[in-house]
Amino acid sequence: METNINTSPKGLITANDMNIHFADEVVRHSGANLNKCYHCMTCAGGCPFSRATDFAPNSVIRLVQLGLKKEALECSTIWICVGCHTCSIQCPMGIDMAAIMDTLRHIAIKEGAAVAEPDILNFHRDVLHSIKHYGRTHKIEVMLRYKARKWEWFSDLGVGIKMLAKRKLHLRASKVESIDVIRKSFQPKQIRVAHE
Numbered sequence: 001m002e003t004n005i006n007t008s009p010k011g012l013i014t015a016n017d018m019n020i021h022f023a024d025e026v027v028r029h030s031g032a033n034l035n036k037c038y039h040c041m042t043c044a045g046g047c048p049f050s051r052a053t054d055f056a057p058n059s060v061i062r063l064v065q066l067g068l069k070k071e072a073l074e075c076s077t078i079w080i081c082v083g084c085h086t087c088s089i090q091c092p093m094g095i096d097m098a099a100i101m102d103t104l105r106h107i108a109i110k111e112g113a114a115v116a117e118p119d120i121l122n123f124h125r126d127v128l129h130s131i132k133h134y135g136r137t138h139k140i141e142v143m144l145r146y147k148a149r150k151w152e153w154f155s156d157l158g159v160g161i162k163m164l165a166k167r168k169l170h171l172r173a174s175k176v177e178s179i180d181v182i183r184k185s186f187q188p189k190q191i192r193v194a195h196e
């Protein structure tokens with residue numbers, strides 16, 4: 001497994017590399033006390049995607065504990081994580097790793113960090129676009145948007161045809177009745193001022 005921590009020329013992490021407030025920020029936003037992690041690696045062993053990532057789940061926690069903010073926000077793990085909660089359920093310390101990954105994605109977008117897996121972020125955006133318009137995912141449209149961006153029209157064609165034949169894909173989008181309620185959830189939260 002490759003790592004890409006930027007350290008001093010001697011390979012040491014120096015105080016200058018560390019953001020001492022970062023761990024607190026992640027704990028506050030995620031509600032997960034990552035300081036209780038003692039790196040037993042149960043989460044790493046159970047994660048179905050750990051072979052595809054640059055850092056194991058507990059290594060991401062270690063980056064946060066060490067205040068290596070840039071490395072944590074720019075690693076591929078936070079985007080490859082699908083939020084399946086396998087790690088959160090198995091952790092002996094009850095640490096909600098999935099919530100930590102979610103928080104790191106939020107901070108990465110908010111602070112304009114370099115996204116290690118832009119295709120995955122774009123796919124999330126396509127799914128949200130579909131939900132905003134129909135109240136549910138229109139799978140063909142999501143798939144076509146993804147393919148158009150990648151310019152990969154014919155990959156997965158066989159799977160697509162099989163899914164169409166089994167009526168798992170629908171050419172026409174269907175819209176939920178209460179679409180306005182769904183769309184309201186996409187509006188920025190309004191701060192209500194109480195009048196006396």
Ligand code: SF4
Nearest residue numbers: 037039040041043091
């Ligand atoms: S399972 Fe929990 S305690 Fe063990 S390494 Fe993962 S987060 Fe840390």
Ligand code: SF4
Nearest residue numbers: 047081082084085087
């Ligand atoms: S929630 Fe993410 S890190 Fe945890 S097991 Fe699932 S994919 Fe892996």
